[in-house]
Structure formats: structure tokens, C-alpha cells
Amino acid sequence: xxxxxxxxxxxxxxxxxxxxxxxxxxxxxxxxxxxxxxxxxxxxxxxxxxxxxxxxxxxxxxxxxxxxxxxxxxxxxxxxxxxxxxxxxxxxxxxxxxxxxxxxxxxxxxxxxxxxxxxx
Amino acid sequence: xxxxxxxxxxxxxxxxxxxxxxxxxxxxxxxxxxxxxxxxxxxxxxxxxxxxxxxxxxxxxxxxxxxxxxxxxxxxxxxxxxxxxxxxxxxxxxxxxxxxxxxxxxxxxxxxxxxxxxxxxxxxxxxxxxxxxxxxxxxxxxxxxxxxxxxxxxxxxxxxxxxxxxxxxxxxxxxxxxxxxxxxxxxxxxxxxxxxxxxxxxxxxxxxxxxxxxxxxxxxxxxxxxxxxxxxxxxxxxxxxxxxxxxxxxxxxxxxxxxxxxxxxxxxxxxxxxxxxxxxxxxxxxxxxxxxxxxxxxxxxxxxxxxxxxxxxxxxxxxxxxxxxxxxxxxxxxxxxxxxxxxxxxxxxxxxxxxxxxxxxxxxxxxxxxxxxxxxxxxxxxxxxxxxxxxxxxxxxxxxxxxxxxxxxxxxxxxxxxxxxxxxxxxxxxxxxxxxxxxxxxxxxxxxxxxxxxxxxxxxxxxxxxxxxxxxxxxxxxxxxxxxxxxxxxxxxxxxxxxxxxxxxxxxxxxxxxxxxxxxxxxxxxxxxxxxxxxxxxxxxxxxxxxxxxxxxxxxxxxxxxxxxxxxxxxxxxxxxxxxxxxxxxxxxxxxxxxxxxxxxxxxxxxxxxxxxxxxxxxxxxxxxxxxxxxxxxxxxxxxxxxxxxxxxxxxxxxxxxxxxxxxxxxxxxxxxxxxxxxxxxxxxxxxxxxxxxxxxxxxxxxxxxxxxxxxxxxxxxxxxxxxxxxxxxxxxxxxxxxxxxxxxxxxxxxxxxxxxxxxxxxxxxxxxxxxxxxxxxxxxxxxxxxxxxxxxxxxxxxxxxxxxxxxxxxxxxxxxxxxxxxxxxxxxxxxxxxxxxxxxxxxxxxxxxxxxxxxxxxxxxxxxxxxxxxxxxxxx
Numbered sequence: 001x002x003x004x005x006x007x008x009x010x011x012x013x014x015x016x017x018x019x020x021x022x023x024x025x026x027x028x029x030x031x032x033x034x035x036x037x038x039x040x041x042x043x044x045x046x047x048x049x050x051x052x053x054x055x056x057x058x059x060x061x062x063x064x065x066x067x068x069x070x071x072x073x074x075x076x077x078x079x080x081x082x083x084x085x086x087x088x089x090x091x092x093x094x095x096x097x098x099x100x101x102x103x104x105x106x107x108x109x110x111x112x113x114x115x116x117x118x119x120x
Numbered sequence: 121x122x123x124x125x126x127x128x129x130x131x132x133x134x135x136x137x138x139x140x141x142x143x144x145x146x147x148x149x150x151x152x153x154x155x156x157x158x159x160x161x162x163x164x165x166x167x168x169x170x171x172x173x174x175x176x177x178x179x180x181x182x183x184x185x186x187x188x189x190x191x192x193x194x195x196x197x198x199x200x201x202x203x204x205x206x207x208x209x210x211x212x213x214x215x216x217x218x219x220x221x222x223x224x225x226x227x228x229x230x231x232x233x234x235x236x237x238x239x240x241x242x243x244x245x246x247x248x249x250x251x252x253x254x255x256x257x258x259x260x261x262x263x264x265x266x267x268x269x270x271x272x273x274x275x276x277x278x279x280x281x282x283x284x285x286x287x288x289x290x291x292x293x294x295x296x297x298x299x300x301x302x303x304x305x306x307x308x309x310x311x312x313x314x315x316x317x318x319x320x321x322x323x324x325x326x327x328x329x330x331x332x333x334x335x336x337x338x339x340x341x342x343x344x345x346x347x348x349x350x351x352x353x354x355x356x357x358x359x360x361x362x363x364x365x366x367x368x369x370x371x372x373x374x375x376x377x378x379x380x381x382x383x384x385x386x387x388x389x390x391x392x393x394x395x396x397x398x399x400x401x402x403x404x405x406x407x408x409x410x411x412x413x414x415x416x417x418x419x420x421x422x423x424x425x426x427x428x429x430x431x432x433x434x435x436x437x438x439x440x441x442x443x444x445x446x447x448x449x450x451x452x453x454x455x456x457x458x459x460x461x462x463x464x465x466x467x468x469x470x471x472x473x474x475x476x477x478x479x480x481x482x483x484x485x486x487x488x489x490x491x492x493x494x495x496x497x498x499x500x501x502x503x504x505x506x507x508x509x510x511x512x513x514x515x516x517x518x519x520x521x522x523x524x525x526x527x528x529x530x531x532x533x534x535x536x537x538x539x540x541x542x543x544x545x546x547x548x549x550x551x552x553x554x555x556x557x558x559x560x561x562x563x564x565x566x567x568x569x570x571x572x573x574x575x576x577x578x579x580x581x582x583x584x585x586x587x588x589x590x591x592x593x594x595x596x597x598x599x600x601x602x603x604x605x606x607x608x609x610x611x612x613x614x615x616x617x618x619x620x621x622x623x624x625x626x627x628x629x630x631x632x633x634x635x636x637x638x639x640x641x642x643x644x645x646x647x648x649x650x651x652x653x654x655x656x657x658x659x660x661x662x663x664x665x666x667x668x669x670x671x672x673x674x675x676x677x678x679x680x681x682x683x684x685x686x687x688x689x690x691x692x693x694x695x696x697x698x699x700x701x702x703x704x705x706x707x708x709x710x711x712x713x714x715x716x717x718x719x720x721x722x723x724x725x726x727x728x729x730x731x732x733x734x735x736x737x738x739x740x741x742x743x744x745x746x747x748x749x750x751x752x753x754x755x756x757x758x759x760x761x762x763x764x765x766x767x768x769x770x771x772x773x774x775x776x777x778x779x780x781x782x783x784x785x786x787x788x789x790x791x792x793x794x795x796x797x798x799x800x801x802x803x804x805x806x807x808x809x810x811x812x813x814x815x816x817x818x819x820x821x822x823x824x825x826x827x828x829x830x831x832x833x834x835x836x837x838x839x840x841x842x843x844x845x846x847x848x849x850x851x852x853x854x855x856x857x858x859x860x861x862x863x864x865x866x867x868x869x870x871x872x873x874x875x876x877x878x879x880x881x882x883x884x885x886x887x888x889x890x891x892x893x894x895x896x897x898x899x900x901x902x903x904x905x906x907x908x909x910x911x912x913x914x915x916x917x918x919x920x921x922x923x924x925x926x927x928x929x930x931x932x933x934x935x936x937x938x939x940x941x942x943x944x945x946x947x948x949x950x951x952x953x954x955x956x957x958x959x960x961x962x963x964x965x966x967x968x969x970x971x972x973x974x975x976x977x978x979x980x981x982x983x984x985x986x987x988x989x990x991x992x993x994x995x996x997x
Contacts, residue, residue: 005432030142030143031138031139031142031143032142032143032146032147032148033146049170050143050168050169050170050175051170051171051174051175051178052138052178054136054140054175054178054179055175055179055182056177058132058136058182058183059182062182062183073142073146075145075146075149077145077146077149078138078142079139079141079142079146080135080138080139080142
């Protein structure tokens with residue numbers, strides 16, 4: 001069995017999954033759209049690596065949080081669309097609650113407005 | 121872990137490829153809309169996506185169950201290596217198929233005959249109770265019980281919950297419409313017989329206590345008869361069928377699972393309806409079997425002790441009758457399987473030997489392959505393969521061989537089991553023998569066991585070598601793998617030793633069988649036809665009618681062209697069925713109280729019987745028809761030579777008298793002495809008294825017809841003659857004397873044939889093993905031999921060198937095998953009649969056969985070695 005030791009991979013995997021689920025709330029989408037949407041919504045801060053997007057999509061489908069079907073894209077091309085399932089919606093609620101608790105906690109530790117940095 | 125995805129990895133990957141393609145298309149469309157050229161847009165899109173192989177790899181990994189993946193890889197790898205050596209694979213698979221098939225068949229039979237519980241309630245508490253004589257003229261360990269004893273036991277003892285009795289019987293079943301009459305075996309069971317066994321009739325009811333009396337005419341059918349003769353129509357219930365011309369009302373049908381004591385018994389009537397009232401309280405009329413159910417609170421020994429006490433009292437009460445002194449139990453299961461337990465045990469031993477040889481052979485072949493691939497294995501070890509991985513791969517190879525062999529073997533075993541269950545006549549519950557889940561799981565277990573047994577030794581030895589040593593040794597190194605050769609030689613020695621044991625056993629059984637087949641029964645066996653009939657008492661109610669029929673039939677048959685002699689007797693030699701009775705010789709002083717009563721076999725014969733069977737007269741004369749006349753009704757007797765020797769040594773028996781107390785106090789005058797005959801091929805001549813068949817009260821008999829040509833051709837003309845006299849009389853057991861001898865040897869023949877088959881297979885396996893080992897050793901030593909020849913060794917020297925190299929393990933194995941055979945002689949010895957298990961000719965033949973086969977297996981490689989071209993040999997790597 002191959003074990004990859006990337007320190008952040010666990011956390012990143014979790015957040016990527018969550019973001020994909022969040023993106024799908026807006027409606028069914030194919031891989032390209034999902035990547036685009038995440039990039040655009042994050043004001044191009046986050047760049048989705050295709051190397052992790054597709055495995056993530058397959059993983060989500062494996063856990064039955066999304067379902068997939070072949071359809072036609074806006075440009076009239078054959079594409080695989082993903083759709084949020086009821087289970088996926090529940091998971092998204094759980095994940096985003098956890099995320100909010102986490103960011104709040106991290107925010108509390110780091111302090112507001114970065115007062116410690118000398119205040120510009 | 122997702123099994124579905126694991127097995128759909130390939131299609132998932134194809135889908136992913138399409139998905140990637142659609143991404144690139146989207147992206148390049150977007151790029152083009154930004155004004156790029158088509159080529160540039162596509163290039164940028166590809167750059168943005170990155171390496172698609174990485175994505176596919178990640179998804180593939182995600183879908184993989186790693187241990188399954190390893191197994192699949194091993195299977196693929198092993199099957200490829202096996203396919204590369206098809207000769208080896210086919211042979212190994214064939215060997216395993218035979219071994220697994222034979223073992224599975226035998227397990228199936230052993231399971232249904234010895235291990236499966238009987239279809240009765242709580243069968244472990246059921247015991248058969250027999251009478252036992254402390255000493256007896258005929259050594260029968262388990263003696264049938266007399267009705268008088270049974271009733272005493274049942275009322276006088278309290279050790280058993282209940283006791284029931286049944287007695288073997290037979291009926292002529294007449295056709296109700298147009299069916300032919302037939303002779304069926306039947307049982308007469310006491311009213312509590314079925315309830316004691318815990319068997320409920322499938323339809324209707326069993327007997328009641330009030331129906332169990334003389335003249336009762338109710339019958340319970342077995343399921344088999346109900347289906348076969350009455351079309352399985354429940355409307356038969358309450359209807360009448362005719363048994364021996366008497367109407368019987370069908371009151372019930374037994375369930376299909378009930379086939380006790382065997383499938384031949386087809387219907388049941390009440391016990392007392394087949395036991396004449398004057399015999400009901402007789403203590404010397406031994407014809408019943410007694411089944412008892414143990415009480416939970418009384419031990420078996422205690423319960424039997426009570427019965428023995430009663431029996432001991434009865435013995436004292438009737439000093440002049442054949443009343444035994446004690447009782448002896450055995451479990452019902454043992455009682456049913458007693459005849460086949462020993463043969464099955466022998467077969468298990470034979471199959472175990474063959475199984476061992478098969479495993480050794482496959483192990484040997486694998487060791488050879490391991491040696492050939494030694495460098496490959498070492499190389500892989502050097503490149504980092506773990507030892508466990510290498511062992512696992514080798515085991516996978518033997519597992520594959522065994523699995524394929526197992527599938528083929530299971531198919532073989534279904535056929536073989538079916539064949540054995542119809543060929544082996546004495547096998548109880550032969551209808552229930554079939555391959556089921558338990559048997560298949562046994563076969564699967566066997567496959568794994570064999571795979572590990574045959575694969576582990578070669579796997580461990582072939583992977584344990586230090587990497588460097590293995591890589592350094594090239595085949596130029598002379599004597600490179602002597603240790604491996606030693607291992608193979610040891611395996612071979614064991615293999616040959618086991619083969620010798622099997623060969624000796626089968627040789628002994630075969631010789632025994634051949635001897636018995638040609639055994640002299642003391643009478644004519646060529647061109648003699650026999651058939652049996654039994655007159656219905658209803659229509660033949662006077663002695664004149666009975667004797668009239670017998671005589672008219674004999675007279676008519678004598679006139680049939682081609683018939684040389686006709687006789688009528690109770691039975692014929694070789695057909696077994698011992699009946700013996702206590703007798704008294706009035707001319708001799710009476711037996712002292714406490715001494716053994718005189719006892720001899722009883723046979724009946726008509727005047728023509730001895731001439732038809734060509735049994736020579738030693739002194740006196742044969743019976744005459746007028747001996748059986750009304751005024752002298754059957755008061756003559758004849759004896760055989762053994763009888764005269766035993767009780768009239770030194771005096772002339774002619775004119776002396778016999779008295780059989782069980783029948784009457786009439787005296788029978790001895791008028792002649794005939795030569796001995798055997799009642800079974802494997803029996804000793806026993807003292808026998810012959811009484812008149814035509815005295816008027818004997819309804820049944822066996823016709824003996826000696827013919828001038830093929831006796832079976834006369835079967836129809838004779839049956840036609842019988843039908844002319846009485847069209848409703850069924851005829852049974854139409855057999856030639858040869859067939860009777862063959863049938864009584866049936867099991868022995870099967871046993872000899874099966875063990876011989878196993879032995880021959882083992883011989884083939886062993887010789888193939890010997891050939892393989894020697895060829896391999898010669899190939900290993902090619903360089904060495906080349907050098908020897910180049911240095912001037914003679915061809916004959918080389919030939920001798922290699923030949924002895926191969927013959928040495930054969931000789932060791934032969935010696936070891938002979939010693940083991942002597943040690944195991946007792947197992948086989950119990951199947952032999954009148955011959956010792958240390959039979960020199962058999963041992964000699966085995967010795968010569970094995971040496972010849974070993975020689976033949978060794979000659980080819982040796983000859984090839986002696987023809988080596990030294991230049992070629994030295995050039996080969």
C-alpha cells in the first residue's frame with residue numbers, strides 16, 4: 001500500500017470536499033465548472049488542482065454525497081455532471097458547522113484586526 | 121473499501137479519461153474565446169490540467185483494495201508461469217484431480233453410511249439386542265432372538281424405555297389390475313416398532329396393539345413401493361392389496377426417509393401376523409431382531425445385564441433347546457454398517473496412501489521447477505522482493521494447480537460416487553448417497569490442505585537460499601544443488617514405499633478374489649440355472665396340493681428339450697442364508713446337562729436335487745419320491761460328509777436316526793451321505809442335515825435346472841412352464857450358479873478392483889516422479905558428464921552411474937515399502953480367506969513389477985546422458 005506523507009493533505013482534502021459540496025448547492029455542474037466556480041468565488045486566491053479535484057469527486061461519489069450523470073455542457077459538449085444528494089447536503093451542513101467553529105477558534109487565538117502586528 | 125468499484129476499475133478509468141477530455145475541451149473553448157489560436161488554446165488547457173496520468177493513478181489507487189490486488193497479481197503471475205509449462209501443469213492438475221476426486225467420493229460414502237445420523241428420533245439411544253451363546257457350533261457373535269425370549273425380555277426387564285421386535289419376511293405381491301405379480305421383501309414389526317423408532321407414517325397410521333395378532337391383515341407400505349407400484353396415489357389408503365393371495369388393507373405409508381433395514385424391504389405387516397401362535401412363546405425359534413430404546417437414567421451395561429439375567433434363567437429352564445445364555449447389544453448405527461465398516465476403512469487407507477503419493481508427486485515437481493527458477497528467484501530477492509512475497513507466489517502456484525484439479529476432481533467424484541453406490545450392493549442407505557454442501561466444503565478444504573502440503577516445502581526450500589550464493593552458482597558449477605537433489609530423493613523414497621504398500625495390499629486382495637472366484641463349492645456351477653418361488657398358503661392349503669404342484673412342475677421341466685436334470689431344494693450352495701437347528705441322535709447316549717447341544721445346518725432337497733447339482737453320493741442312497749408318500753411322510757434324512765465325520769466317526773450312519781425337538785419328536789432315518797458343499801464361497805464345510813423337500817408342508821423352494829447350453833436361455837421356457845401350472849405365481853431370483861458365486865463375491869471384487877486402481881495410479885505417479893527426478897538430475901549434471909566423457913569415461917560407465925543414481929531411491933523405497941507392508945498385513949489380512957497376508961508370490965510380483973517400472977523410468981534419462989556429445993555439453997551454459 002502506498003502511503004503519502006503530505007502534512008496538510010488531510011485538512012486540505014476535507015476542505016476541498018466541503019467546497020465542492022458547497023459549489024454544488026447552486027446546481028448540477030461538471031468538473032470544469034466546479035473548478036472555475038471555486039476559483040472565481042475565492043477571487044482567484046484558491047487554485048484548484050485537477051490532480052486533486054477528480055479524485056475528490058470520485059471519493060464524494062463513492063460516499064454517495066454526490067451522484068453523477070452524463071449530460072451536455074453549456075457549449076454543447078458531452079460532460080459528466082455532478083449533483084448534490086440528500087446525504088451530501090447533510091454532510092455539507094456538518095462540515096460547514098465544523099469549519100465555522102474552527103475558523104472562529106483560530107480567529108480567537110490569532111486575535112481580531114491583527115492588533116499585535118503594530119497596527120497600521 | 122468498495123467492492124463494486126474495485127471490480128469496475130477499468131470502466132471507471134475509461135470514464136475518467138472521457139471526463140478529462142471534456143475538461144480539456146471546455147478549457148480550450150474558453151481559451152479560444154479569449155482569442156487564442158486553436159493549437160495554443162489546447163496546449164494551454166493541457167498545461168492547466170497537468171498530467172492526466174497522475175489523476176488517473178490517484179483515482180485508480182482510491183478504488184483499489186490492496187490485498188485483493190496483490191492476490192490478483194499473484195494469480196495472474198502464477199497462471200502465466202503455469203501456462204508457460206503446460207506439460208507440467210496438466211500433469212500436476214491431473215494428479216490432483218484424481219486424488220481430490222477419490223478422496224471426495226470416499227468421504228461422501230463414509231459420511232452417509234457411517235457419520236450421518238439415522239432418520240429416527242434420538243438415534244444414539246437405540247440399540248439392537250441379540251442373543252449370545254457362550255460356546256456354539258457356529259461362531260455367530262450376534263444371534264437372532266426367539267419370540268419367546270423377546271416377550272420375556274420386554275415384560276421382565278425395566279432397563280429400557282421400550283423394546284420392539286421385527287422379523288424378516290417375504291410376500292408374493294399380486295397385481296391388482298394387470299401388473300405382474302412380484303416377490304417383495306417385507307418386515308413383520310411389533311405394534312410399538314414405529315413409535316419406538318420415532319417414525320410417523322407420511323400418510324395414514326401405523327399398527328395398533330389390537331392389530332398385532334395372528335391373521336391380522338393390515339399393511340404399511342414404504343414410500344418406494346407406494347411410488348413405484350401404486351403411482352403415489354394416496355387413494356390406496358384403506359384399499360386392499362393381495363399378499364400371497366390374502367387381502368391386506370393398506371393403513372399407512374412410511375415417509376421417504378425410512379429405509380430400514382435396507383431399501384429391499386418394501387412393506388411392513390404386524391409381527392404376530394407372521395409368527396404362528398405356537399411359535400410365539402417358543403425360545404428356540406431364532407428369527408427376530410430386537411431394537412430397544414435406552415432409558416436416560418439407566419446405563420446400557422445395566423440394561424443389558426438385566427436382559428442377560430432373564431436369558432440365563434431361560435437357558436436353565438430349557439436345557440434341551442437352543443436357548444442362549446446371555447444377551448449382547450450393539451448400537452443401531454453399528455448394526456446397519458457392520459458389513460461395510462471394514463471395507464470402508466480399507467478404502468480410506470488406500471485413498472490416503474494415494475493422496476499422499478499425489479501430494480509428494482506435485483511437491484516433487486514443484487521442487488524441480490523451483491530449482492530451474494532458482495536464479496530468477498534469487499534475482500528478485502536481490503531486487504527487494506520479500507521472502508514472504510516469494511513464498512506466497514509459489515503457494516499461489518500450488519493453490520492454482522489444486523483448485524483446477526479440485527474442480528475436475530469434484531466432477532469426477534460425482535460420477536464415481538454414483539457408480540460406487542449402485543455397484544456396492546451391501547451399502548446401507550445407498551439412496552441417500554449424494555454430493556451436497558458438506559461434501560463440497562470438504563473438497564474445498566481438501567484443496568487448500570493439499571495446496572499447502574504440496575506447496576509449502578518447495579516454496580520454503582526454494583526461497584531460503586542466500587542471495588549471493590544463488591546468483592553466483594551457475595550451472596557450470598558442478599554439483600551445484602546437491603541438497604535439493606537430496607530432498608527430491610527423500611520425497612521419492614517415501615513415494616515409492618507408499619506405492620509398494622498399496623501394490624502389496626491390492627495384490628493380496630486380487631489373489632484372494634481370484635482364488636475365491638474359482639473356489640469349488642462342491643457342486644456343479646456351469647450351466648445351472650436357479651429360480652425361486654413360494655406357493656401361497658391360501659390356495660395351497662393341503663399337503664397334496666403342495667406336493668402335487670412341486671412334482672408336476674418337476675416332471676414338466678424334465679421334459680423341456682435341453683434340460684439335463686431338475687431338482688428342487690430350499691436353497692443352493694453359495695447362497696448363504698444359514699439355518700441351523702438342535703438335533704438329537706436317539707442311538708447315542710443323551711447329551712449330559714451343561715454340555716453343548718448338537719447343532720447342524722438344515723437344508724431341504726427333493727430326490728433330483730443332488731443329481732442336478734452333481735453333489736456326489738458317498739454311501740447309502742438318495743431320497744426317492746415314494747419316501748415322501750403319505751404313510752412315510754418325510755421320515756427320511758440325509759447328511760453330508762462333515763456331519764458324518766463330526767458325529768458318526770468310526771461307525772456307519774446309514775440306518776441311524778435324527779430327531780429335531782423344535783419340530784416334533786418324529787425320528788428321521790438317515791439313508792445316505794453326500795459330499796460337502798459350501799454355503800458361502802468363503803466358508804468352511806459345515807455339518808449339514810438334508811430333509812425332504814416334498815414332504816408336503818414346504819411351500820417355497822429354489823429350482824435347480826442343469827442345462828446343455830447357456831442356462832439363461834432356459835429362463836423364459838421354464839417360467840412359461842410355471843405360468844402354465846399357476847399363472848399368478850411370481851418367480852424371483854432367476855440366477856445362474858455362476859451369478860450366485862459372482863454376487864456373493866461382489867463386494868470383494870469391488871474392493872479388489874478399487875484398491876488395484878489406486879495402486880496402479882500410484883505406480884504410474886511414482887514412475888513419473890522417478891523419471892522426472894532423474895531427468896532433472898541429469899540435466900543438472902550435463903557439464904560434469906561432458907567433462908567426464910571428454911576425459912575418457914566410457915558410455916557404459918556413464919549409463920551405469922546415472923542408472924544407479926536413479927535406482928538407489930527406488931531400492932530404498934522398495935525396502936521400506938516391503939517392511940511397511942509386513943507391518944500393515946493385519947489390516948489386509950482380515951479380508952483374506954484361507955491365505956496368509958505374507959504371501960510370497962504376491963510380494964515377489966510386486967518386487968519385480970516395481971523394479972521393472974523403476975528400471976524403465978531410469979533407462980531413458982541414463983541412455984540420454986550416455987549419448988551426450990561432450991562438445992555440446994561443455995558449450996551449454
